[in-house]
Amino acid sequence: MADRMITFNVRRFDGERTFNQEYSIPYEKNTLLGCLTKIREEQDASLCFTSACRHAICGSCAVQVNGNAFLACETQLDTLLETFGTDELFLEPLNNLPVVRDLVVNFDGIADKMRKVEAWMCPHKDRKDHLQTPEQFHLIAKPADCVLCGSCISECRELAYDDGTYLPPAMMNKAYRFERDSRDGDHGKRVLAALENNLWKCIHCQQCSTKCPKHIPVAEEISYLRRCALSMGQTKSEGARHAYSFYNDVKRTGLLNETMLALRTEGMVKTAVNRTPFAVRMVAAGKMNPLHMPHPVKGIDDVRRLYEFAARQPRDCDEKEVSRG
Structure with missing residues (x-):
């Protein structure tokens, strides 16, 4: 164990060029931030990274390790070596x-x-006061843990292809946090703000939730904001039409009608312009039959009973006695 060396392959940027540089340090029990500090203090004073509190409070030390975001100050080196099964770690900026x-x-x-x-x-x-019940407090306790470390921003698959109009997951979390706060006096505004910034573009990859160092269920919060938008009558967006198409198809037959999905979501003209080449490839590959109309599956009555059960449950967007006081 005394001879064990850990290699850090760091992607560096000097303002003009990007290059990789390797550093090796003897194995010891340490955090990732401790390893980076050791490299800077003992091998290369020019290596740049950010840190402050060293206690997972400020959120400034998040980096990518082997393509995954981690908060460097709380991440143990042993955890990384065990997770990836290697003594060579690739470090990159978010x-x-x-x-x-x-x-x-x-x-x-x-x-x-x-x-x-x-x-x-x-x-x-x-x-007249800011008192909250325990139930009201617990609605915002977890989302308030966000330290804006940027891990969810780094992991968001939608942001990788977005044109700049989609709000990062951290901002969706903030919208949720204040939307649910009983002390706030402007409920609904942040739902509309999220809607105006492509709320429905979230692709449910769950990376924002699984990689959050504070274990905030950001994907669930985005789903809540969507449900609130629908309950407020915001049903004319493509995202809302897409959701209702899924909902109605499964309720009707237990299956998704892929032929009609794009038409119901985007309309005839936009579908013809944007989806025709893709649809032709799908038909040619035998993945879609435009003439096939799904019939109700066996057990459709059980599916519909699930819908009826769900309809009888209280909707969280309507729980005013809890979320708004």
């Missing part, structure tokens, strides 16, 4: 954020995105 130098990324644009959802408490006209 995805979907401008790189300043080496492992340092620029968070300046995040403040602008937070303003879009007004991620702060709005005055409540009739409230």
